[in-house]
Amino acid sequence: MKLQHVIYSQQFSVPDLMELFTRTRLMQKTVQRGGSRDYDDKIMATLFYKPSTRTRFSFEAAMYRLGGKVLSTESATSFSSVVEGEQLEDTIRIIGDYCDVIVLRHNEEGGAQRAADVSPVPIINAGDGSGGQHPTQALLDLYTIYNECGTLDGISVALLGALDTGRTVRSLAYLLSKFERVKLYFLAPSELQIKQDIIDHLREHNVWFHLNSDPEEVLPHVDVVYQTRIDRERLASKDLSASQYNINPAMLKRMKPNALVLHPLPRSVEIDPAVDLDPRAAYFRQSRNGLYVRMALLTMLFDSE
Amino acid sequence: MKLQHVIYSQQFSVPDLMELFTRTRLMQKTVQRGGSRDYDDKIMATLFYKPSTRTRFSFEAAMYRLGGKVLSTESATSFSSVVEGEQLEDTIRIIGDYCDVIVLRHNEEGGAQRAADVSPVPIINAGDGSGGQHPTQALLDLYTIYNECGTLDGISVALLGALDTGRTVRSLAYLLSKFERVKLYFLAPSELQIKQDIIDHLREHNVWFHLNSDPEEVLPHVDVVYQTRIDRERLASKDLSASQYNINPAMLKRMKPNALVLHPLPRSVEIDPAVDLDPRAAYFRQSRNGLYVRMALLTMLFDSE
Amino acid sequence: MKLQHVIYSQQFSVPDLMELFTRTRLMQKTVQRGGSRDYDDKIMATLFYKPSTRTRFSFEAAMYRLGGKVLSTESATSFSSVVEGEQLEDTIRIIGDYCDVIVLRHNEEGGAQRAADVSPVPIINAGDGSGGQHPTQALLDLYTIYNECGTLDGISVALLGALDTGRTVRSLAYLLSKFERVKLYFLAPSELQIKQDIIDHLREHNVWFHLNSDPEEVLPHVDVVYQTRIDRERLASKDLSASQYNINPAMLKRMKPNALVLHPLPRSVEIDPAVDLDPRAAYFRQSRNGLYVRMALLTMLFDSE
Numbered sequence: 001m002k003l004q005h006v007i008y009s010q011q012f013s014v015p016d017l018m019e020l021f022t023r024t025r026l027m028q029k030t031v032q033r034g035g036s037r038d039y040d041d042k043i044m045a046t047l048f049y050k051p052s053t054r055t056r057f058s059f060e061a062a063m064y065r066l067g068g069k070v071l072s073t074e075s076a077t078s079f080s081s082v083v084e085g086e087q088l089e090d091t092i093r094i095i096g097d098y099c100d101v102i103v104l105r106h107n108e109e110g111g112a113q114r115a116a117d118v119s120p121v122p123i124i125n126a127g128d129g130s131g132g133q134h135p136t137q138a139l140l141d142l143y144t145i146y147n148e149c150g151t152l153d154g155i156s157v158a159l160l161g162a163l164d165t166g167r168t169v170r171s172l173a174y175l176l177s178k179f180e181r182v183k184l185y186f187l188a189p190s191e192l193q194i195k196q197d198i199i200d201h202l203r204e205h206n207v208w209f210h211l212n213s214d215p216e217e218v219l220p221h222v223d224v225v226y227q228t229r230i231d232r233e234r235l236a237s238k239d240l241s242a243s244q245y246n247i248n249p250a251m252l253k254r255m256k257p258n259a260l261v262l263h264p265l266p267r268s269v270e271i272d273p274a275v276d277l278d279p280r281a282a283y284f285r286q287s288r289n290g291l292y293v294r295m296a297l298l299t300m301l302f303d304s305e
Numbered sequence: 306m307k308l309q310h311v312i313y314s315q316q317f318s319v320p321d322l323m324e325l326f327t328r329t330r331l332m333q334k335t336v337q338r339g340g341s342r343d344y345d346d347k348i349m350a351t352l353f354y355k356p357s358t359r360t361r362f363s364f365e366a367a368m369y370r371l372g373g374k375v376l377s378t379e380s381a382t383s384f385s386s387v388v389e390g391e392q393l394e395d396t397i398r399i400i401g402d403y404c405d406v407i408v409l410r411h412n413e414e415g416g417a418q419r420a421a422d423v424s425p426v427p428i429i430n431a432g433d434g435s436g437g438q439h440p441t442q443a444l445l446d447l448y449t450i451y452n453e454c455g456t457l458d459g460i461s462v463a464l465l466g467a468l469d470t471g472r473t474v475r476s477l478a479y480l481l482s483k484f485e486r487v488k489l490y491f492l493a494p495s496e497l498q499i500k501q502d503i504i505d506h507l508r509e510h511n512v513w514f515h516l517n518s519d520p521e522e523v524l525p526h527v528d529v530v531y532q533t534r535i536d537r538e539r540l541a542s543k544d545l546s547a548s549q550y551n552i553n554p555a556m557l558k559r560m561k562p563n564a565l566v567l568h569p570l571p572r573s574v575e576i577d578p579a580v581d582l583d584p585r586a587a588y589f590r591q592s593r594n595g596l597y598v599r600m601a602l603l604t605m606l607f608d609s610e
Numbered sequence: 611m612k613l614q615h616v617i618y619s620q621q622f623s624v625p626d627l628m629e630l631f632t633r634t635r636l637m638q639k640t641v642q643r644g645g646s647r648d649y650d651d652k653i654m655a656t657l658f659y660k661p662s663t664r665t666r667f668s669f670e671a672a673m674y675r676l677g678g679k680v681l682s683t684e685s686a687t688s689f690s691s692v693v694e695g696e697q698l699e700d701t702i703r704i705i706g707d708y709c710d711v712i713v714l715r716h717n718e719e720g721g722a723q724r725a726a727d728v729s730p731v732p733i734i735n736a737g738d739g740s741g742g743q744h745p746t747q748a749l750l751d752l753y754t755i756y757n758e759c760g761t762l763d764g765i766s767v768a769l770l771g772a773l774d775t776g777r778t779v780r781s782l783a784y785l786l787s788k789f790e791r792v793k794l795y796f797l798a799p800s801e802l803q804i805k806q807d808i809i810d811h812l813r814e815h816n817v818w819f820h821l822n823s824d825p826e827e828v829l830p831h832v833d834v835v836y837q838t839r840i841d842r843e844r845l846a847s848k849d850l851s852a853s854q855y856n857i858n859p860a861m862l863k864r865m866k867p868n869a870l871v872l873h874p875l876p877r878s879v880e881i882d883p884a885v886d887l888d889p890r891a892a893y894f895r896q897s898r899n900g901l902y903v904r905m906a907l908l909t910m911l912f913d914s915e
Contacts, residue, residue, distance in 0.1 A: 034651040035651050041339040041340050043370075047358075053657075053683055053686055053705075054701070057655065057681045057705055057708050057709075058708060060681050061653060061681060061708035064653050064679040064681075065653075069369040071362045071365050071369075072377065072682065073358055074379055074684055074685070075379070087578075090571055090572065091358075091359070091571070093589055094359055094570060094571075094589070095358075095359070095362055097589070097592060097596065098362050098363060098366035098596055099362075099366060266700055267700065273697075284703055284704070287703075287704045287707060288707040346644040346645050348671060348675075350667065352663075374674040376667045376670050376671060376674075378684060379684055380684070392883075395876055395877065396663075396664070399664055399875060399876075400663075400664070400667055402894070402898040402901065403667050403671035403901055404667075404671060
């Protein structure tokens with residue numbers, strides 16, 4: 001597969017995803033062996049207009065484990081001597097001459113595509129606006145299900161939380177729709193339900209899904225529970241309670257013995273820390289997979305040059 | 306040439322500049338070959354009291370392409386546990402023990418020289434105060450003209466914009482005055498014209514120059530147009546219009562076929578993006594040269610030890 | 611010695627300290643030879659919830675001189691997309707999967723221990739709260755005395771400044787109490803004297819100490835003067851003068867010819883810059899030792915794996 005930029009999760013076909021997952025497993029072995037030096041002439045720039053220590057570290061560690069080097073900004077917005085009318089495009093053109101790949105977290109939807117249109121080097125979208133994409137998160141979510149369940153075909157997944165604004169949930173739904181006989185349950189207070197565009201997409205692709213089911217009824221039957229945050233303030237203002245969407249040991253007891261609990265992290269109250277000890281709690285393994293998936297993506301970009 | 310610190314652009318004699326330019330061309334080839342590892346035992350500290358992502362990345366990429374490592378601050382001022390009465394000199398003495406070269410952007414004029422006076426390792430001035438110096442910018446500007454025109458003797462240069470506060474314009478004028486038969490046109494609203502100290506310097510060194518000419522008349526005859534920012538607020542408050550100092554395709558049409566348009570970047574409205582496509586638009590090549598010039602300076606410092 | 615985490619200075623027994631000091635001397639030689647590459651597969655994360663450029667650079671330079679790589683935050687607090695109820699423990703679990711050691715400066719006392727309890731990799735405490743520990747500073751202070759005086763047994767040390775809040779002074783007193791025939795003088799305005807817990811500890815371990823002596827009388831007789839900051843505002847509010855606790859050339863003249871003046875830096879007015887030129891002024895050598903001690907600790911952690 002030739003890979004030029006990583007902008008949105010839907011750009012990956014099923015064969016692309018399988019190549020990515022094969023490389024990801026290889027990367028896990030590479031890390032266990034102490035990392036690689038194959039890319040020690042490469043420089044990655046992490047240009048984060050919105051700070052995220054975790055995501056940035058995951059990318060930077062991926063580059064280091066490949067032998068490369070990193071130009072880093074914690075908060076490009078705070079520290080740009082912002083010029084009136086200064087363009088993202090100019091910044092990308094300039095920084096693209098200093099490095100071999102740019103990891104961009106931009107504050108505006110569509111920022112990553114704008115960057116890719118002018119960049120002399122590959123762009124990886126690490127999030128563009130709250131309504132935008134965060135494809136590496138979606139890819140590591142998908143890889144985790146694939147890796148733990150052994151397949152994606154026939155998988156049943158319950159998605160819980162604030163689904164309307166949940167960037168990761170939306171991307172995951174898109175990606176899962178590429179596979180066979182997938183079943184999706186969207187469990188949320190109706191005010192926070194998944195938006196119509198996703199519903200339309202699933203209908204168009206004949207994906208089985210169900211809305212507004214009772215978690216108590218659904219969770220015992222699914223292979224994967226993908227939990228995301230519910231902002232308490234949003235609930236308060238709508239006079240709703242989030243507690244029925246939280247995962248706790250009682251809930252866990254009713255789930256399948258080999259089910260998975262996933263969460264993009266960081267979590268707040270929506271997963272009880274007591275759940276951490278259960279082997280079905282896969283969110284820290286999921287986070288670790290982020291390192292391997294990002295390494296795999298970097299190698300795909302560098303090997304496509 | 307023995308090089309101990311890089312504090313101000315005038316410290317470089319013409320033979321020094323020629324050695325720098327020879328090394329700079331070598332560095333361009335080094336980067337094309339994937340960089341060097343000759344300096345992989347070296348550590349550079351970038352100590353930026355005023356943030357500048359672009360300048361910092363250019364220095365850090367230069368160090369990485371030489372194989373070295375980087376200690377980095379985005380904003381040393383924001384994040385120092387500032388102690389009452391704490392001295393720059395103490396900070397430099399301490400950090401100088403952790404690294405092999407310090408790149409300093411200080412907020413006060415003269416800060417770089419104060420640092421050099423006590424530092425155990427070379428200091429590179431990456432800007433010291435708005436009235437101060439930014440020698441690596443001046444050197445990369447000069448290199449770009451030299452590299453694109455093949456010579457600096459006999460060059461005619463129009464300098465446009467807010468020339469009174471333009472640090473880069475001032476430094477470039479100084480450096481160009483070292484060469485033979487140079488002609489300088491300073492084009493600016495009279496309120497923003499180049500200051501008397503530069504005029505005195507040029508007179509003293511018998512450099513041909515002209516002030517306040519009409520851009521329409523001058524631009525068709527020069528080899529280089531060096532454009533810099535005009536702060537719109539300053540103009541507004543003085544009831545002036547900047548548009549006649551902007552570069553647009555119409556203006557470009559009247560310029561020499563092999564002229565150069567330079568700009569220290571970032572730009573605002575003073576260069577129309579339509580100009581970017583013209584091969585005479587050299588500002589992105591100029592920015593890229595910053596990487597090679599900084600690599601060359603680092604090797605000169607390290608090789609002088 | 612097996613070393614798993616570096617949380618508090620008292621965790622080191624005298625044999626541990628001797629192993630550390632032997633390694634520290636080796637590290638000094640390693641740096642003089644241009645550093646090591648023995649740990650070039652290792653990644654260190656510096657997670658600073660309270661910024662400190664100097665301390666961070668010292669750790670990062672230590673890692674670089676060992677050949678390793680660094681994930682860096684200048685200010686994790688400013689730039690975390692803080693989630694309501696987000697736990698340090700989760701952050702450590704996640705980041706611990708990206709690196710081989712975490713250097714943590716946390717804003718709460720006990721933060722380092724909480725991190726160590728869940729971390730998959732070693733934690734080094736780089737300061738946890740103003741009442742907490744900063745063990746690497748204490749270890750480099752102790753090493754400096756050991757290295758310059760040749761022994762720690764029988765050493766007499768005067769500790770000056772705001773001793774009640776002085777984290778470094780408190781830790782040093784603990785460490786020195788492990789050695790034979792040590793004499794400690796605590797010199798401070800009584801409002802800022804060392805706290806009862808240290809006094810109790812010294813009594814319990816039969817360490818000779820004296821409080822509230824006159825600096826004029828004590829300083830001529832001690833081997834080491836450990837000076838720390840007095841916050842002028844605290845003094846002003848208590849109508850006290852700090853000047854009698856300052857070190858100046860007149861004071862220096864009355865000290866032993868081979869005495870040491872130490873200070874954790876940065877200093878304010880409490881050491882006259884004229885003192886810097888005297889060979890007894892050891893605070894910059896002390897700061898440099900921080901690099902070697904931190905390298906030594908990193909090797910002890912990595913070699914214990």
